[in-house]
Amino acid sequence: MSNRSPHIAILATGTELLSGEINDTNTRQVAELLAGHGLVVRESVCVADREDDITRTLDRLAAENRIVIITGGLGPTEDDLTARAAAKACGRPLILNDEALEQIRARFRQIGRTMHPGNEKQALLPHKVKVLANQNGTAPGFRLRLHEADLYFLPGVPSEMKAMVASAVIPEVIQQFPDLQPSQERRLQVFALSEPRVAELLSKADLPQKVETGFGVTFPFVIIKLRATGEEADEQLDLAELRVRQSLGDFIVANHNETFAGNVGRLLRIKEKRVALAESCTGGLLSKLLTDPPGASAYLERTVVSYANSAKHQALGVPLDLIETYGAVSKECAMAMATGIRTKAGTEIGLAITGIAGPDGGTTEKPVGTVFIALVGPGFEHARRYHFSGDRERVRTFAAHMALDWLRRYLGRLPFPEEDRSP
Amino acid sequence: MSNRSPHIAILATGTELLSGEINDTNTRQVAELLAGHGLVVRESVCVADREDDITRTLDRLAAENRIVIITGGLGPTEDDLTARAAAKACGRPLILNDEALEQIRARFRQIGRTMHPGNEKQALLPHKVKVLANQNGTAPGFRLRLHEADLYFLPGVPSEMKAMVASAVIPEVIQQFPDLQPSQERRLQVFALSEPRVAELLSKADLPQKVETGFGVTFPFVIIKLRATGEEADEQLDLAELRVRQSLGDFIVANHNETFAGNVGRLLRIKEKRVALAESCTGGLLSKLLTDPPGASAYLERTVVSYANSAKHQALGVPLDLIETYGAVSKECAMAMATGIRTKAGTEIGLAITGIAGPDGGTTEKPVGTVFIALVGPGFEHARRYHFSGDRERVRTFAAHMALDWLRRYLGRLPFPEEDRSP
Structure with missing residues (x-):
């Protein structure tokens, strides 16, 4: 991150942002635009549509920052209070700004509509501001100086x-x-x-000092973030990425331009392999993931979600006595499902999941979260038992991604790790 | 909104919240939970993972509010700085908290994993705090008092x-x-x-004046929010809900205690019906949705995702010459898929989707977004063509939900609407 960035704050106004109705998405969008130019946001604030709160917060943010960007509260209705609060914060009167009024009128002419008298309120701005043109709506913005800071007031409509x-x-x-x-x-x-394991491995990697690293979890993934500033940023990041890949090896499944499923799909296409899936507890999620990328018809022949034993028997050829002996949730059944779907579909690869996603159906021997995965290819078979923790959704999500990872490892001739660590 | 609420502030920490990477969604969720109890949030703030900024903000928010809720920064990695900043803000040392450490250990025992040494850091808390149990993760929370405020420190993982x-x-x-x-x-x-259509229908409904209404879109749904305060809130909301249901009738698919798929699953269980699914463009998403609720094995016999024509033929019994004559994306093929899966699975209901999710594969006659749905039951068959707009993900999502809605309408003997309106 650049240390040369001035202190910047963002203020979003709107009662709906604090009542639990909606997320504030404007702040992220402003921050993203600024970040692209090396501008770092130090603090963001949301306050409700109350004049005192807006005034007090403007005063504080102006005192503590060099740039303040304010979104919302410039509309024509009664709860649009930002201009009035701004006038109060800098001790100036509100006046009807001719330039702003002309912009509003021009906007209405442009869209061929009659201006509502209420819209005149949008030209009531603090004395001596710079009006900022709004090409996409009726509310002009404005800029004013308070303490040592430039305050930019913008409408709350995201596109504007x-x-x-x-x-x-x-x-x-x-x-x-x-x-x-x-x-x-x-x-x-x-x-x-897991996140601590990633952090531990990276702490031993000899990363270039100028590169900042960060972590985050977007279930079921751990995200590693590498950031560099300045003219050599590209080279520094190349080197950092190389070192990270050396440390974490084949546990990296995608970069920020890619998706995990997209990469697995690409591997299947490049290697001209076709796959068929048999799912039980994941209910179709693995198939959904594998068909998220366009062009999946090149590599997926079919999926059978065999929820009932009759389906496992008829559509996958799993012997009923195998299910009786070992249970539908067993290594033997997973292997029979993978072999069965592969034979029925005539594909090179058969991949199967069976397990107990919960909340019911667990036993002492096979508690909720017990999942078996099996993959069969020419001269290859692999099956094992997992225990995934969490609720039904987490178990299903992690199990489906783990099966997708098996496909990636099979296609890339990578080792299958012994442990399963959720983030 | 109640005026009796104490001053409450929320602080979300995380560099990723200010760099434009992600939206802060925790604040909305906290605010929503509080609002349900008449608690009004006055201000929310995001600061990056920098100790000084967190310390300074904690101090200010504690001085200006009665309750402060802080999310994030309690994890095991180096950029998790909240506990240290809290110690500094209240001038106390960081100590290894035995109770917190025991909670972390118990959590690892519970999920059957070995505790990583890095997780011990999560028990380093300011001296003399009240530890708050975390049933869903490793990071304990804590509460401390600063100025006149109670500060609640919670992990950033939304579910926890x-x-x-x-x-x-x-x-x-x-x-x-x-x-x-x-x-x-x-x-x-x-x-x-669509949202405007919902708004129009509701504007004609005679809703009680004391009930506030709001709208939102959570694709593929329009959400209607009804809010009331005071002792008669329940009765007012009962009346409002009745009026809304009178206006929108069978287009309401769930209330806030329910999920759409859960309601369809419940209908299947109550009516003791079993279903089998045949999917093409949705790739397993319909099956995944229908198995989201627990207990789906009572009603789902199997799903076949017949991506290849060979799969449509073998696993569903769709005649190859039908596909040749009409195409795999046709009303005829959808009907043959639904009939085929119903026969193979021996269920009362067969439900099928076939379409072009894009971005490729569209033609002038059948552009991207063309989807056919078919449902077959005893003495019942229905099939029709849709055109869903949007990208691959939206087409797939809307198509799968539409098929689920067909199941709901079939089970509830409701009419099948002629139009399809996305939100």
């Missing part, structure tokens, strides 16, 4: 707000701070290693 | 955080503030009507 950050805010800021060093980021997706 | 707000935060807060007027909310999930 985003366009104005790009056209009005960023050009001014980068002109004022010519030494900004845009930072670059890479992300690597890790599967089947 | 939510459970702890409900179990540890809310009971304490409502005990301290017995005069709160809880507002109550009900949500109704609408499928296959």
